[in-house]
Amino acid sequence: MKEYNPKAIEKKWQDIWDEKGTFHALDDKSKPKFYALIEFPYPSGQGLHVGHPRPYTALDIVSRKRRLQGYNVLYPMGWDAFGLPTENYAIKNKIHPKKVTEQNVARFKSQLKSLGLSFDWSREINTTDPEYYRWTQWIFLKLFEKGLAYKEESSINWCTECKVGLANEEVVNGGCERCGGEVVRKTKNQWMLKITEYAERLIKDLDLVDYIDRVKIQQKNWIGKSQGMEVNFNITGENKVTVYTTRPDTLFAVTYVTLSPEHPLINKLKDKITNFDKIEAYRESASKKSDFERTELVKEKTGVQIEGITATNPVNGKEIPVWISDYVLMSYGTGAVMAVPGHDTRDWEFAKTFNLPIIEVVKGGDIEKEAFTDIESGTMINSDFLDGLSVKEAKEKISSWLEEKGIGKRKTNYKLRDWLFSRQRYWGEPIPVVHCDKCGWVALPEEELPLMLPEVESYEPTDNGESPLANITDWVKTTCPKCGGDAERETDTMPQWAGSSWYFLRYTDPHNDKELASKENLDYWIPIDWYNGGMEHTTLHLLYSRFWHKFLYDYGIVPTPEPYQKRTSHGMILGENNEKMSKSRGNVINPDEVVDEFGADTLRVYEMFIGDFEKSVSWSENGVKGCRRFLERVWKLQDILVEGEEYSKELESTMHKTIKKVSEDFESLKFNTAIASLMSLINEFNSAGKVNKAEFRTFLILLNPAAPHITEELWQNSGFQGMLNETSWPVWDDNKTIDDVIEMAVQINGKVRGKILVPADATQEVAKSKVIEDEKLNALIEGKTLVKEIYVPGRIFNIVVK
Missing domain, CATH: 3.40.50.620 (HUPs)
Incomplete structure (x- = not known):
C-alpha cells in the first residue's frame, strides 16, 4: 500500500x-x-x-x-x-x-x-x-424613487486618517472601525437611507426567523425601541422645548433641562442669553468630539448653564434652569432631555458636579448611594396627584393627564439613525444621480446604468473633504435627464456596505x-x-x-x-498564546503553510475538531499533528479491509449509533463531537482487527464532508461504484441504536460500589438478581436489613440497607 x-x-x-x-x-x-x-x-x-x-x-x-x-x-x-x-x-x-x-x-x-x-x-x-454594481445602482434608484434615499446637511463622524464620513456603526470606541484613526464631527451634505422607516419591522420580523438568541438580542438592542412620552417645557417667552422620556412618572423630580450644543433654540434665543460668548466657546469644544466621546458614560460631566432663560416644569409650574451639555445629541431623540438626578446615574453625576437640586419621587432608593437606577417598582412620593400609586399606575395616569392638557403625547422612539450613505472616496460605486439648478436631484435613466467609475490618474482623497471624482471635470459636467440643461454628477460614492x-x-x-x-x-x-x-x-x-x-x-x-x-x-x-491573531503580535498562522506541510484535509478536520464552533479557541500545532495522525489511521484501514456487504453483528449497533451521531452533530454545529465519534469508530475497527466493505463504505461517507480528498481516494481504491460525491448519505435505524445490554451503576447507601450488565429493558427484579450474582456487591448487602430500593431503568440502581 x-x-x-x-x-x-x-x-x-x-x-x-x-x-x-x-x-x-x-x-x-x-x-x-x-x-x-x-x-x-x-x-x-x-x-x-x-x-x-x-x-x-x-x-x-x-x-x-x-x-x-x-x-x-x-x-x-x-x-x-x-x-x-x-x-x-x-x-x-x-x-x-x-x-x-x-x-x-x-x-x-x-x-x-x-x-x-x-x-x-x-x-x-x-x-x-460594473455588471454587478449596475444592479446596486438600480436598487439605489428605486430607494430614491420611493423617497428612502435623500440628501441633507448633517453633522457626521469624520475620520481624519481615511478622510471619509462614517456611519455611527463604523465608529468603535471613539475611533474609525477600519483604521483606528481619530474621528471628529464635521458638517457635510450627505446621502442618507431611511432605514428608520423599517425599524419596527426589523424588530418584529425577527419572530419569523431561526437566529441564535445573541444575534436577535444584538439586532434589537441596536435598533433600540422604547415607548414613552414627548413632553413640552415652556422656555422664557413664547418658546418651548420638547423632550422625550420613557419615565413620565418622574416629571415631579425634574430639576433642570439640558440641551444639545447643536439645538436650534440656542441661536433663536441668542438675544436673551446673557452669557452667549461662554455658550459659543463650549459649543466649539463639543464640535471636536465624536458622538462616542460625548456619550461615553465613564467621563467627567461638562456643561454650561444658559443664563437669561429658564424652563417651566409642566406638572408643577416651577421655574428650572436650562443647561447645555455635550452628552445630549441632536441625532437622538429631540436634542433635549429633562434631568431627573434623583433616579438617573448620569443626571445625578451632573447635578452633583454643578450643585443642582435632587428630588426623589419613587420610594425605596438611596439617593446618596445612587441606589435608584432603573427603578420600575415602588410607590410614588413627592408627586402631588401621583402619590401612593405604583410606578406602572403613575406612568399611565401622568401620560393621560399630559395628553388631556395638550402638553404631551405618547411616542415610540428608536435609537437607530438613518444610514449615512456617502463616501468622499474613489473606490466605490458611483451614485447614479445628477444635480440640476432647475430640477434639483435627478435620477439617471435605467438604460444608462451602470454609471461606471472613470479612469483616473489620481484617486487620493482631497483635503477639503470632497471626493477625488470632483476633480474630473469631463465626467462631472453632464446634462439633466429631465430638462436637458446643464447638470453635475454626484461625486460621492457608495459605502462598502452597499454591495x-x-x-x-x-x-x-x-x-x-x-x-x-x-x-x-x-x-x-x-x-x-x-x-x-x-x-x-x-x-x-x-x-x-x-x-x-x-x-x-x-x-x-x-x-x-x-x-x-x-x-x-x-x-x-x-493564536497559540491565546491572543487574537495579528501581525503586530507575530502569531498569525498562514493556512498555505499548514496545507503544504499537513494537507488540506488535516486543516479542515483540525478546524472542526478544535472545539465548540460557536466559541473562540486557541490554535495548537500539536492538535494539527494529532488530526494528521488520525487521517493516517484512516488511510491504513485499507490494510484490514475485508469483504462484507452488511454490517457485522458485532458492529451493527455501533454503526447505526455513529450514523445518527454524525448526522445530527453536523446539523447542530457540533463538528468536534462528530469527528470524535468517527475517531472512536476507527478504534472499534482496529480492536476487531478488521473492517468490512459495508462498514468502510459508510465510514468514508460520514467522514467525507470534513475530509473530502482522502475519502474520495479511498473510495476509488476500494472499488466502490462511481465517485463518493455521487452516492447517498447513510441512514440509521433507531431500533438498532438501542443497546441490547447496558452497563448500570449500582449504589449501596448512595455510594457507587460497582456495575452490572443487564438487558436494556431490564426490570427491577432482573437487576436485583444481577446484584446478588455479583459476589462483591452481594457481600455489601447480605445479612443486612433492606430499607428501600431506588431503581431508574437504564441508568442506576440504589440499594439502601442498615
Missing part, C-alpha cells in the same frame, strides 16, 4: 471536481433546495488567515451532506471588493485599486480552492464588476443582464436556508441587508420579507 500523500491526492480531486462541475447548483427546480451562505470575504493583500476556513468548512460540511441527501445545493462564493483598505493600499503603493483588487482576488481564490471547499465557482461575483446588502440575491442568477435576478430563480432559492457569519457583523451588515431585502420585498422583487431563515455565528481562532 502506498503511503498517504495529501499533495498528490488533493490536487487530483480538486481538478476532477472542477472539470466535472461537481458542486454546481442545478437548474432542476423539482428537487428540494438548500441554499447555504457564508459572508463573502474582503480580498485583502494579506490573503487568508486560518480563521477564514473555520466558517467556510463548517457550511461546506453541511452542504456536502445535503447533496448526498438529495438536495439541490447552492453554496456560492464571491468578493466584497470595494472599500477603503484597497484604496489606501493603492495610494501607498501607486497601484490602481482595480489592479490591486484583481491581484488580491486571484490570491484568495487559489487559497480557497486549495482547501477543497465545494463552492459553485460558476456563480462567482465581484462587487467591483454586500444584496449579494446573496445575485448568486441565484449571476449572469442575468436584464434584471437583478429572475423571478423564477428568486422564488426557488430565497430565503437563504442557513447563513453563517461573524458576530461583529450583526449590527452592520445583517441590519443593512435585512433593510434592503424588506424594501425589495415591498417593491415586489423578492418573495419573502426576510432574506435569511437561519443565522449562526462562529468563534474566532486565536
Whole structure:
C-alpha cells in the first residue's frame, strides 16, 4: 500500500471536481433546495488567515451532506471588493485599486480552492464588476424613487486618517472601525437611507426567523425601541422645548433641562442669553468630539448653564434652569432631555458636579448611594396627584393627564439613525444621480446604468473633504435627464456596505443582464436556508441587508420579507498564546503553510475538531499533528479491509449509533463531537482487527464532508461504484441504536460500589438478581436489613440497607 500523500491526492480531486462541475447548483427546480451562505470575504493583500476556513468548512460540511441527501445545493462564493483598505493600499503603493483588487482576488481564490471547499465557482461575483454594481445602482434608484434615499446637511463622524464620513456603526470606541484613526464631527451634505422607516419591522420580523438568541438580542438592542412620552417645557417667552422620556412618572423630580450644543433654540434665543460668548466657546469644544466621546458614560460631566432663560416644569409650574451639555445629541431623540438626578446615574453625576437640586419621587432608593437606577417598582412620593400609586399606575395616569392638557403625547422612539450613505472616496460605486439648478436631484435613466467609475490618474482623497471624482471635470459636467440643461454628477460614492446588502440575491442568477435576478430563480432559492457569519457583523451588515431585502420585498422583487431563515455565528481562532491573531503580535498562522506541510484535509478536520464552533479557541500545532495522525489511521484501514456487504453483528449497533451521531452533530454545529465519534469508530475497527466493505463504505461517507480528498481516494481504491460525491448519505435505524445490554451503576447507601450488565429493558427484579450474582456487591448487602430500593431503568440502581 502506498503511503498517504495529501499533495498528490488533493490536487487530483480538486481538478476532477472542477472539470466535472461537481458542486454546481442545478437548474432542476423539482428537487428540494438548500441554499447555504457564508459572508463573502474582503480580498485583502494579506490573503487568508486560518480563521477564514473555520466558517467556510463548517457550511461546506453541511452542504456536502445535503447533496448526498438529495438536495439541490447552492453554496456560492464571491468578493466584497470595494472599500477603503484597497484604496489606501493603492495610494501607498501607486497601484490602481482595480489592479490591486484583481491581484488580491486571484490570491484568495487559489487559497480557497486549495482547501477543497465545494463552492459553485460558476456563480462567482465581484462587487467591483460594473455588471454587478449596475444592479446596486438600480436598487439605489428605486430607494430614491420611493423617497428612502435623500440628501441633507448633517453633522457626521469624520475620520481624519481615511478622510471619509462614517456611519455611527463604523465608529468603535471613539475611533474609525477600519483604521483606528481619530474621528471628529464635521458638517457635510450627505446621502442618507431611511432605514428608520423599517425599524419596527426589523424588530418584529425577527419572530419569523431561526437566529441564535445573541444575534436577535444584538439586532434589537441596536435598533433600540422604547415607548414613552414627548413632553413640552415652556422656555422664557413664547418658546418651548420638547423632550422625550420613557419615565413620565418622574416629571415631579425634574430639576433642570439640558440641551444639545447643536439645538436650534440656542441661536433663536441668542438675544436673551446673557452669557452667549461662554455658550459659543463650549459649543466649539463639543464640535471636536465624536458622538462616542460625548456619550461615553465613564467621563467627567461638562456643561454650561444658559443664563437669561429658564424652563417651566409642566406638572408643577416651577421655574428650572436650562443647561447645555455635550452628552445630549441632536441625532437622538429631540436634542433635549429633562434631568431627573434623583433616579438617573448620569443626571445625578451632573447635578452633583454643578450643585443642582435632587428630588426623589419613587420610594425605596438611596439617593446618596445612587441606589435608584432603573427603578420600575415602588410607590410614588413627592408627586402631588401621583402619590401612593405604583410606578406602572403613575406612568399611565401622568401620560393621560399630559395628553388631556395638550402638553404631551405618547411616542415610540428608536435609537437607530438613518444610514449615512456617502463616501468622499474613489473606490466605490458611483451614485447614479445628477444635480440640476432647475430640477434639483435627478435620477439617471435605467438604460444608462451602470454609471461606471472613470479612469483616473489620481484617486487620493482631497483635503477639503470632497471626493477625488470632483476633480474630473469631463465626467462631472453632464446634462439633466429631465430638462436637458446643464447638470453635475454626484461625486460621492457608495459605502462598502452597499454591495454586500444584496449579494446573496445575485448568486441565484449571476449572469442575468436584464434584471437583478429572475423571478423564477428568486422564488426557488430565497430565503437563504442557513447563513453563517461573524458576530461583529450583526449590527452592520445583517441590519443593512435585512433593510434592503424588506424594501425589495415591498417593491415586489423578492418573495419573502426576510432574506435569511437561519443565522449562526462562529468563534474566532486565536493564536497559540491565546491572543487574537495579528501581525503586530507575530502569531498569525498562514493556512498555505499548514496545507503544504499537513494537507488540506488535516486543516479542515483540525478546524472542526478544535472545539465548540460557536466559541473562540486557541490554535495548537500539536492538535494539527494529532488530526494528521488520525487521517493516517484512516488511510491504513485499507490494510484490514475485508469483504462484507452488511454490517457485522458485532458492529451493527455501533454503526447505526455513529450514523445518527454524525448526522445530527453536523446539523447542530457540533463538528468536534462528530469527528470524535468517527475517531472512536476507527478504534472499534482496529480492536476487531478488521473492517468490512459495508462498514468502510459508510465510514468514508460520514467522514467525507470534513475530509473530502482522502475519502474520495479511498473510495476509488476500494472499488466502490462511481465517485463518493455521487452516492447517498447513510441512514440509521433507531431500533438498532438501542443497546441490547447496558452497563448500570449500582449504589449501596448512595455510594457507587460497582456495575452490572443487564438487558436494556431490564426490570427491577432482573437487576436485583444481577446484584446478588455479583459476589462483591452481594457481600455489601447480605445479612443486612433492606430499607428501600431506588431503581431508574437504564441508568442506576440504589440499594439502601442498615
